[in-house]
Amino acid sequence: VAEREDFRDVLARKRDGRELTEDEVRGFVLAYARGDVGDPVAAAFLMAAYIRGLSVAETTAMTRAMIDSGDVLPLESVSRPTVDKHSTGGVADGVTLVFAPLAASVGLAVAKLSGRGLGHTGGTLDKLEAIPGFRTALTVEELEAQVERVGCAVAGQTADLVPADGALYALRDATATVASIPLIAASIMSKKLAVETDLILLDVKAGDGAFMKNPAAAGELAEACVSLAAQWDRPCRAAVTDMSQPLGTAVGNALDVAEAIRVLRGDEAGRLRDLAVFFVARALTILDGSTQETARAETEAALSDGRAAEAFARMIEAQDGDPRAVDDPDGILPVAPVRTDVEAPRDAWLASVETEAVGRAAMALGAGRVHKGDPVDPAVGVELFPKVGDAVRAGDLLGRIHARDAEAAARAKAQVLEALGWSDERVDALPLTYAWVGEAPRT
């Protein structure tokens, strides 16, 4: 009797490497969501699941139970084709900030529930809140109405959708059980499947700045997520993209927003812009049947003719932020009191970037948080311009540290320089994407 009630038999089976039934997984997850299973028991389950793995059937059952623990967001009142884009998290990864208004500006609708940053990776909500007045706490009704009216909305995860996920994620973070492919897939996809968009796009990062350290592991996670979507008959594609260097040039909050604005106004080229265009063009191809060439041309036109920047201004305004940030980021966004240039130490090719170290330098400046719930400083951060394969000359401007004081700036500058590897011989640029999962149409 005792074992039945307190799930010790379920724990023992997973501990011993046996596969749980759908009912066992479901019962456990729903009991945890109700508060009938405590954190210690759940922590032991997570560790057993991390070490022993979860089968596809177990992962599906976990995802289904997490979705069923809360509400879903049907988006029925949105007339345009809807798309959600999710990144597994990286450094200088402002794709969502560009993607949402850019997709809206070409006729799609983006309903995006985002998270906050933790550790060396930034969070979209923290970045948007660097815009004075910006409000990320939307009700689901506000979110849906804004998506229909403006074409895009980015809000915080609400407690009504997948309530089990927030608590489970915090527990995984505390217990060294984050980097498990089935647990990550269940966490991501329960949130994506609970918002009923017409298309789910996933950006699975691979490299030392990401949870998945190499493209093979990231590919496994991408496959696991796409397989889950298939069980719900939901169109889903996943790109495995490079995170062995920062994607854009800005690692911070206001700095990230400023970079997104430059891309949206057509003022900045590079990998961040390329990846955002890639995702929007793919979404157009899938949702309105455009050819890839037409979709790409249409997407790039929205960047150069002002539509994308305007869509961002409308989104900011709809969420009570100051839309003048789009025209005058330097005047509206918060600025750090100390700025220090970082110069190239010698003539060389940039050969490598310790990406996580760059993220940690920005975190140490105050841009990120060590513990959940810590405040972040919107103004501070790191800018780093060259990419692997670029040639520089001694004294060239490599980047800028934005800090609260000179001491913190000096420390961050040393950390950034320490993170860069140089070569006297030519170095190839890194690929932007490694794989694209889920292209074959499913029936």
Add this chain to the structure above:
Amino acid sequence: VAEREDFRDVLARKRDGRELTEDEVRGFVLAYARGDVGDPVAAAFLMAAYIRGLSVAETTAMTRAMIDSGDVLPLESVSRPTVDKHSTGGVADGVTLVFAPLAASVGLAVAKLSGRGLGHTGGTLDKLEAIPGFRTALTVEELEAQVERVGCAVAGQTADLVPADGALYALRDATATVASIPLIAASIMSKKLAVETDLILLDVKAGDGAFMKNPAAAGELAEACVSLAAQWDRPCRAAVTDMSQPLGTAVGNALDVAEAIRVLRGDEAGRLRDLAVFFVARALTILDGSTQETARAETEAALSDGRAAEAFARMIEAQDGDPRAVDDPDGILPVAPVRTDVEAPRDAWLASVETEAVGRAAMALGAGRVHKGDPVDPAVGVELFPKVGDAVRAGDLLGRIHARDAEAAARAKAQVLEALGWSDERVDALPLTYAWVGEAPRT
């Protein structure tokens, strides 16, 4: 910095099957004892340690940290040779009740800190508290003084000795991480090593009524415990004994005490008496250099000439219990209102006993507890007389159910009959002991 403080790096290393350093294990255990590491993190560690195992060095470090988290009990004021005896827990396992007064009656001193029962296994404290007035909450000063004056004392674990163990054990119980040899060895031996007796005797049970289901696993646990003692230069011997049937005839609290009294008065033969004599004689051999023959004769004499029973009466009196229980158990110990006989279903040899099922039948009557802190009923329980290999005739008295009401009695009777396996052919008796670990003198 974050990882260093919150032990996520330690968790991750154990999760990945790597060996932790002594400092890592020690830091983690002491932080848990101080309350700086929470139950969820400790639960994840326990699950990782269960699945990945702990090396001898890790187990030693864990044991040392657990001891160092509290006080030790040097027993310096006790003039007689001191011995502690610990059982890993079984069904009808009243050895401690017999051992303590019997050893005291032959000139040894027994200082014993005991636990309460959980699940299908009984606890010595619960049994002793069936004696009216008996007090198990002794201070360490009271314990030590009583051992010197009376020769034996059995008390509850105090919060000052190995404070980390109680919380860790409850956590293991809740998270299906009890049956890990290194974790069991660290838990047992930290408590044994914190009480500085001249000899530690361990009774490691093997069989379906014990945590260790077979003699090989029990032998591993015995070896692990004896090895730990060697690192502290503490004499320690372990017997691997049979728990594939109840050891004595009584499964309850007052019933267990009554059986111990019968043995101590020389009125009952059988496996419980044999095992208690075995342990006391071994202790005499080791501590005063007697030959095995002399030690055994001396021990058996104490049972037949009244010294052992008198020692028990003195111990009961010293702990505020009613010593008349020894002369008149039926009159002094609590009695259940309903008694139901269990008869043999046919002419046959008893071939097997589902020992845990018998323990659970007694627990369901109220003799044991499902959850820590539940009360137990001192009067109820099961008596079961025949042992594997005994021949019975249809209608013979097999045992008795002692219950609060007729319905509970009928249920327990059916459960006990269900637990017995019969054979039409002769069946061999089971061994009492399988192995004796630690005999070779260590230097």
